[in-house]
Amino acid sequence: QLQLQESGPGLMKPSQTLSLTCTVSGGSISSAGYYWSWIRQHPGKGLEWIGYIYFSGNTHYNPSLKSRVTMSVDTSKNQFSLKVKSVTAADTAVYYCVGGSSGYDVFDSWGQGTLVSVSS
Amino acid sequence: QSALTQPASVSGSPGQSVTISCTGTSGPFGSYILVSWYQQHPGKAPTLILYDDSQRPSGVSNRFSGSKSGSTASLTISGLQAEDEADYYCCSYVASITFPVVFGGGTKLTVL
Numbered sequence: 001q002l003q004l005q006e007s008g009p010g011l012m013k014p015s016q017t018l019s020l021t022c023t024v025s026g027g028s029i030s031s032a033g034y035y036w037s038w039i040r041q042h043p044g045k046g047l048e049w050i051g052y053i054y055f056s057g058n059t060h061y062n063p064s065l066k067s068r069v070t071m072s073v074d075t076s077k078n079q080f081s082l083k084v085k086s087v088t089a090a091d092t093a094v095y096y097c098v099g100g101s102s103g104y105d106v107f108d109s110w111g112q113g114t115l116v117s118v119s120s
Numbered sequence: 121q122s123a124l125t126q127p128a129s130v131s132g133s134p135g136q137s138v139t140i141s142c143t144g145t146s147g148p149f150g151s152y153i154l155v156s157w158y159q160q161h162p163g164k165a166p167t168l169i170l171y172d173d174s175q176r177p178s179g180v181s182n183r184f185s186g187s188k189s190g191s192t193a194s195l196t197i198s199g200l201q202a203e204d205e206a207d208y209y210c211c212s213y214v215a216s217i218t219f220p221v222v223f224g225g226g227t228k229l230t231v232l
Contacts, residue, residue: 047158047166047209049221063218102171105213105221106156110165 002027004097004111012118018084022097022111029078030055035104036073036080040093041113048093052104053080060104087118124210124224131230137198140227142210144191153215155193157186160207160226169208170195197229205231 008020022036029036038050051061053071061069065084073080084091095116099109125143132138142155155173158166168177173193174186183198193212197204210224 046226047211047223049211049223060219062220064220096165103154105154105211106168106171107158107166107211108168108171108177110167113165 002099002109004099004109006095006097006111006114008095008114008116010115010117012087012116014088014118014120015086016118018082018087018091018116018118020082020095020097020114020116022080022082024078024080024099028075029073029080030075031101033101035100037098037100037104037107038071038082039096039098039107041096042090042093050082050084050095052100089118092116092118124212124222126208126210126224126227128225129228129230131232132197132200133232134200134202136200137196138200138229140195140197140208140210140229142193142195142224144193144212153213155186155188156211157184157195158209158211159204160209162206166209200231202231205229 003025005023006020035052037052040048049062050065051071053059053073055073059071068085070083094113096113097111098107100106123145125145130138130140157170159169160166169180169184170186173188185196187194208227213219213221
């Protein structure tokens with residue numbers, strides 16, 4: 001059973017770069033066929049897919065966020081990461097790291113989520 | 121961007137069945153390849169309950185079933201239980217140049 005755990009700052013100021021890391025346990029991040037994604041949820045709102053990274057480093061981002069998002073993977077630490085630059089209040093959300101083994105659009109293992117608030 | 125439209129809320133009494141729809145607004149559902157469904161209880165992370173339109177992951181109750189017809193996918197929950205009260209989201213990816221993943225807006229299920 002995969003377990004995922006997000007880590008990162010809970011409070012940020014506008015224009016800063018958000019950095020989150022997801023630590024995967026109970027399995028290898030290098031497992032073939034697994035896609036590692038970030039999904040966020042604005043307070044009281046629905047889910048928004050940010051993008052995914054494969055263990056090889058291949059990425060695919062939501063076109064609406066692509067200009068500000070970078071994902072990376074560290075197979076030696078069994079971690080993958082998200083950076084979002086130039087954050088604004090609109091980036092305030094719960095950020096989930098997620099694993100999927102049935103395609104990049106199926107999310108079967110979720111972290112507990114971490115709230116990131118952007119405020120001056 | 122293309123969207124998946126769900127009803128904001130549905131309700132049902134214990135033991136009844138309810139169906140939640142998910143309609144692809146960019147055109148026929150042929151633009152959306154396969155649909156997955158997620159359940160989210162308040163303050164918790166979502167969990168996968170159906171994928172590939174109608175497949176249940178191991179451990180998910182067979183009270184949850186899925187189907188798709190034309191531009192609409194559906195999640196049916198039979199034998200409603202109090203624990204089914206939650207938000208439900210459909211999800212798919214769009215067969216376009218960028219192949220983004222999109223979620224429906226979510227449906228709040230109330231068990232009366």
